[in-house]
Amino acid sequence: MRVRVDRARCRGYGICTSIEPTVFALDDDGYATTDDHTLSPAEVESVRRAAKLCPERAISTDEP
Amino acid sequence: MLTERRFTTILLPDGAAVDELVSIDDRWVAARVMTDPDLYGLELARIFDRVWVFVGHETEIPNPGDFVTRYIGADPVIVARSADGDVHVTLNVCSHRGATVCRVECGNAATFRCPYHAWVYDNTGELLGIFAERDAYGDGLDKGTLSLKRARTTAYHGLIFATWNPDAPSLADHFSTMDFYYRIVFGLTDGGFEVAGPPLRWVENTNWKFAAENLSGDGYHLMNVHKFLDELGLIPGWSDPTMARGVTSVYDRRTGDGLQMAHFFPIDTSDLEAAMVTSTTLFGLTETFVPEIMRRLSADQLAVFAKGISAAGTIFPTLSYTALPWPTGDPAEGFSFMRALRLAQPLGPDRHVVWTWPLLARDLPGEEKERQRRTTLRSFGTAGLVEQDDAEVWSANQRGIAGVQGRQRRFRYDASRPVNPDWPGPGVARTAFPDEDNQLNFWARWLELMTA
Amino acid sequence: MTTVEPAVRRPLAPTSELGAEVWMWLTDEAELLDRRALRPWLDRLDPQIRYLMPARATVHRADGDGTFSTNHHFDETYGSLTTRVRKLAEATNFAEDPPSRTRRFVTNIRVYAGPGDDVTASSYLLLLRSRGDAANLEVLSCERNDLFRRHDDGLKLLRRDITLDQSTLGLVHLGVLL
Numbered sequence: 001m002r003v004r005v006d007r008a009r010c011r012g013y014g015i016c017t018s019i020e021p022t023v024f025a026l027d028d029d030g031y032a033t034t035d036d037h038t039l040s041p042a043e044v045e046s047v048r049r050a051a052k053l054c055p056e057r058a059i060s061t062d063e064p
Numbered sequence: 065m066l067t068e069r070r071f072t073t074i075l076l077p078d079g080a081a082v083d084e085l086v087s088i089d090d091r092w093v094a095a096r097v098m099t100d101p102d103l104y105g106l107e108l109a110r111i112f113d114r115v116w117v118f119v120g121h122e123t124e125i126p127n128p129g130d131f132v133t134r135y136i137g138a139d140p141v142i143v144a145r146s147a148d149g150d151v152h153v154t155l156n157v158c159s160h161r162g163a164t165v166c167r168v169e170c171g172n173a174a175t176f177r178c179p180y181h182a183w184v185y186d187n188t189g190e191l192l193g194i195f196a197e198r199d200a201y202g203d204g205l206d207k208g209t210l211s212l213k214r215a216r217t218t219a220y221h222g223l224i225f226a227t228w229n230p231d232a233p234s235l236a237d238h239f240s241t242m243d244f245y246y247r248i249v250f251g252l253t254d255g256g257f258e259v260a261g262p263p264l265r266w267v268e269n270t271n272w273k274f275a276a277e278n279l280s281g282d283g284y285h286l287m288n289v290h291k292f293l294d295e296l297g298l299i300p301g302w303s304d305p306t307m308a309r310g311v312t313s314v315y316d317r318r319t320g321d322g323l324q325m326a327h328f329f330p331i332d333t334s335d336l337e338a339a340m341v342t343s344t345t346l347f348g349l350t351e352t353f354v355p356e357i358m359r360r361l362s363a364d365q366l367a368v369f370a371k372g373i374s375a376a377g378t379i380f381p382t383l384s385y386t387a388l389p390w391p392t393g394d395p396a397e398g399f400s401f402m403r404a405l406r407l408a409q410p411l412g413p414d415r416h417v418v419w420t421w422p423l424l425a426r427d428l429p430g431e432e433k434e435r436q437r438r439t440t441l442r443s444f445g446t447a448g449l450v451e452q453d454d455a456e457v458w459s460a461n462q463r464g465i466a467g468v469q470g471r472q473r474r475f476r477y478d479a480s481r482p483v484n485p486d487w488p489g490p491g492v493a494r495t496a497f498p499d500e501d502n503q504l505n506f507w508a509r510w511l512e513l514m515t516a
Numbered sequence: 517m518t519t520v521e522p523a524v525r526r527p528l529a530p531t532s533e534l535g536a537e538v539w540m541w542l543t544d545e546a547e548l549l550d551r552r553a554l555r556p557w558l559d560r561l562d563p564q565i566r567y568l569m570p571a572r573a574t575v576h577r578a579d580g581d582g583t584f585s586t587n588h589h590f591d592e593t594y595g596s597l598t599t600r601v602r603k604l605a606e607a608t609n610f611a612e613d614p615p616s617r618t619r620r621f622v623t624n625i626r627v628y629a630g631p632g633d634d635v636t637a638s639s640y641l642l643l644l645r646s647r648g649d650a651a652n653l654e655v656l657s658c659e660r661n662d663l664f665r666r667h668d669d670g671l672k673l674l675r676r677d678i679t680l681d682q683s684t685l686g687l688v689h690l691g692v693l694l
Contacts, residue, residue, distance in 0.1 A: 030198020
């Protein structure tokens with residue numbers, strides 16, 4: 001699974017990085033970034049949760 | 065015998081002392097307790113903020129993410145089931161600047177986003193994220209200290225109670241006396257009970273305590289206020305006071321709870337199994353429930369239940385309940401059973417909202433559940449044939465005591481008979497009708513909380 | 517099945533025969549209830565009538581209109597409505613003796629032919645109520661969705677679904693009919 005953050009929608013809550021700091025980080029302005037790597041099985045569950053909890057729906061995955 | 069307790073003197077603005085408004089020894093209560101705005105404010109602080117308060121039923125939030133919004137006194141709370149299945153009760157007030165975080169009455173959500181500055185909480189109250197946090201606060205805010213205020217929460221026979229008081233005893237300890245009766249009313253079956261929702265709500269222009277103290281033990285009003293039941297042939301004999309001589313009133317001095325159990329259709333219990341079939345069906349269940357009831361109840365509880373009971377009471381301060389055989393209201397549908405939870409939510413000294421939920425045994429067939437639900441709401445719902453008359457009588461009561469003379473009048477609780485030494489259950493029991501000791505006990509507990 | 521779908525069905529003109537008949541029916545009904553002529557009101561109900569007012573809760577826009585079918589303020593049959601009428605008319609009734617003074621305003625009436633030979637209608641009801649010497653009027657507002665069946669002596673109400681406009685009712689008791 002791969003994950004993307006829509007920087008235009010992100011509002012800097014930081015929920016994603018507190019759930020899964022190995023996948024999400026905050027840039028210097030405090031808004032979310034992620035590098036384009038394929039997730040390990042351990043990361044998949046927490047990324048799904050981060051996507052669900054993002055109030056702006058800024059996180060998307062390539063899961064159907 | 066109910067006695068006075070040690071108290072602190074609290075003065076109202078005109079110099080009246082709170083402890084002068086109630087005399088347990090002389091069995092009266094000043095009408096002012098129902099009208100005074102300062103007393104109402106004290107109640108919010110000294111009662112609702114300190115005791116266990118009912119906020120909902122577990123079956124209203126069956127799935128993770130489900131929530132309802134309710135009140136403890138005047139404080140709005142969110143009652144939610146978290147992902148791990150636990151129930152959480154949190155103050156619905158944002159830790160930022162006090163906005164109402166959740167503005168709907170029910171739903172399903174993993175998070176709540178405050179409408180004002182978009183602080184985001186999960187349904188355990190934890191502050192998950194802050195809108196533009198770094199721009200606003202850098203790394204300076206410790207979100208761990210900014211959760212929504214959490215109440216202690218315990219479910220008890222499906223009833224969810226919450227308290228802000230860290231020193232209140234556990235709910236199990238709190239109900240240690242009355243659980244004998246509450247197990248019969250709320251915990252009788254393996255499958256438990258469910259509520260029909262959402263709750264029916266309507267406003268009444270009366271003090272919340274008219275309802276709470278009445279349901280704790282005022283059997284005396286039944287045959288007069290609701291005499292239409294006899295007149296219309298719905299319950300023949302209803303207005304004959306001798307019919308209710310088998311009523312037992314029980315109260316718990318410690319908690320202020322009171323209930324009345326009536327053997328309206330007394331059953332010969334010399335053959336316990338046969339008696340259990342009759343009493344179980346009379347209590348709105350079917351014969352198939354008898355084995356589990358006999359397993360769940362103690363010998364003493366069975367001694368009470370097998371005689372055939374109707375029950376009504378108040379769990380102090382505001383949760384009342386009724387469970388009794390009852391007419392459907394449609395002569396063609398005949399007689400059925402009603403069981404309801406009834407909450408009096410205070411809005412002020414002369415206003416409250418009634419919340420009513422039909423309470424139904426989960427393992428009954430669907431058609432029977434529906435019949436009991438309709439039976440309950442037709443008499444005890446918003447347009448309830450019974451409720452409407454109580455509302456009117458209390459409304460007139462409230463108006464009459466609003467003035468200077470009125471509020472000095474004393475409510476009297478003289479009706480009292482000796483304690484029943486043969487009653488097999490705990491608490492203080494009297495088999496006598498009418499009897500006003502349960503209601504006096506409600507006031508004893510009120511006074512204790514208001515002055516301690 | 518009585519839910520009106522204005523996007524699909526066009527209401528009859530008020531001047532049509534059927535439109536006028538239902539308009540008169542609803543207007544007469546309001547007067548009967550305000551005058552407490554309850555037996556004539558009962559005569560206008562089909563013996564199979566279902567009369568429902570579901571409970572409502574405030575929910576987010578995405579969750580619908582907050583009307584639930586799982587609990588009701590009214591869930592009545594002809595028999596239970598007869599009991600209500602009898603309590604209003606002849607039994608000891610503290611809620612409605614002395615009676616409320618009510619005024620029912622029925623507006624926004626839309627009438628539809630069908631299904632089959634039946635007739636459906638929706639209408640708004642504004643009920644104002646005064647009790648005792650209180651200077652205020654209590655207000656209840658709702659929408660009724662009605663199904664009528666034609667009998668030899670005219671249209672009779674077979675089903676009424678009432679959508680109350682509050683989740684907490686602002687009347688101190690509800691002994692009157694809507």
